[in-house]
Amino acid sequence: MSALINEKIWFDKTVYSDAERHYYESLSKRGNANLEVGSSLASEVAKARQHIKNSLECMESVASLAGVPNTEINNKLISLEKDNADLKKALDDLRKLVISLQARVESLESPSGAKAEAPKPAAAPKKAQEPEDDDDVDLFGSDEDEEESAEAAKLREERLAAYNAKKSKKPVLIAKSNIILDIKPWDDETDMAAMEKAVREISTDGLLWGAAKLVPLAYGIHKLQISCVVEDDKVSVDWLTEEIEKIEDFVQSVDIAAFNKV
CATH class of the missing domain: 1.20.5 (Single alpha-helices involved in coiled-coils or other helix-helix interfaces)
Structure with missing residues (x-):
């Protein structure tokens, strides 16, 4: 190498x-x-x-x-704009009508509205309200004129008395409520017929019991659904539920299923 x-x-x-x-x-x-x-x-x-x-x-x-230029398209556009304006106006009118109806219903459902809708007493006869004209008084009139004026005054008093009596006999608007109660028992062995009987035995002025039915809950347990009408000034809902809950042998609890003004 x-x-x-x-x-x-x-x-x-x-x-x-x-x-x-x-x-x-x-x-x-x-x-x-x-x-x-x-x-x-x-x-x-x-x-x-x-x-x-x-x-x-x-x-x-x-x-x-x-x-x-397309005349047909322009005409269709003008027609559509007109229809749109008409629909908008109809919708505005319908909205105003719904608002007025809603205000009317609210005024009727409220207690103040019920009082406002109470019938007004009829006006007193026009002749009874009209005061006597002093200019027509004749200071030097005869006894016949005095008798006629006395009879007119008497007739006026009678008419006023009849009007006041008629006015006092007019019915007063009573505020009432329709209530549906759900009454639950302790278990499935509770005697529902006896419970309904005990509930209906609750009685007071201004309370009227209505129809009742059994509604299934679960595991064979049913609740008693019963309706009643109460006068608001005489019967309190709290008082009614407390009275029902006092039936401790049958009742476990009480609920208000529905509450409507009559």
């Missing part, structure tokens, strides 16, 4: 030749790929140009049509 140190010999030439061949082959493959990409880009550019051309032609046709 020492004899070959100074010799200029390329022992690895085949290795470098193979490397050079592989290098040029890779360059050739890259060139083909670039050619394919270029052709695909060219086709995409051509498609984009054609699409732009078609869009411009379509816009030109639309612009040409827009310049032509």
Whole structure:
């Protein structure tokens, strides 16, 4: 080996030749790929140009049509605007009517509204309210005139008395409420008929019991649903529920299912 140190010999030439061949082959493959990409880009550019051309032609046709007046479309637009205005006016009228009806119902349902709707007493006879005219008094009149005035005064008093008696006999508006109560027993062994009988035995002025029925709850347990009408000034709902809850042998609890003014 020492004899070959100074010799200029390329022992690895085949290795470098193979490397050079592989290098040029890779360059050739890259060139083909670039050619394919270029052709695909060219086709995409051509498609984009054609699409732009078609869009411009379509816009030109639309612009040409827009310049032509269409009487039928204008008439339809005017008709639609008129119908829209009519519908809006009808809707506003309907809204005002609903608001007025709601205010009317609220005034009737409120206690103050009930009092306001109470019938007013009839006006007293016009002749009874009209004062005597002092100008017609004859200071030098005869006894017959005095008798006539006395009879007129008596007749007026009689009419006033009859009117006051009629007014006092007019019925007064009584505020009442319709209540539906849910009365729950202790268990499924509670005698519901006996419980209803005990509830109906609660009696006072202004309380009237109505219909009753059994409503299933769960596990064979039923609740007693009973209705009643009470006068608000005479019977309190709290008092009524307390009286029912005093029936401890049957009643577990009492709930108000519905409460309406009559």
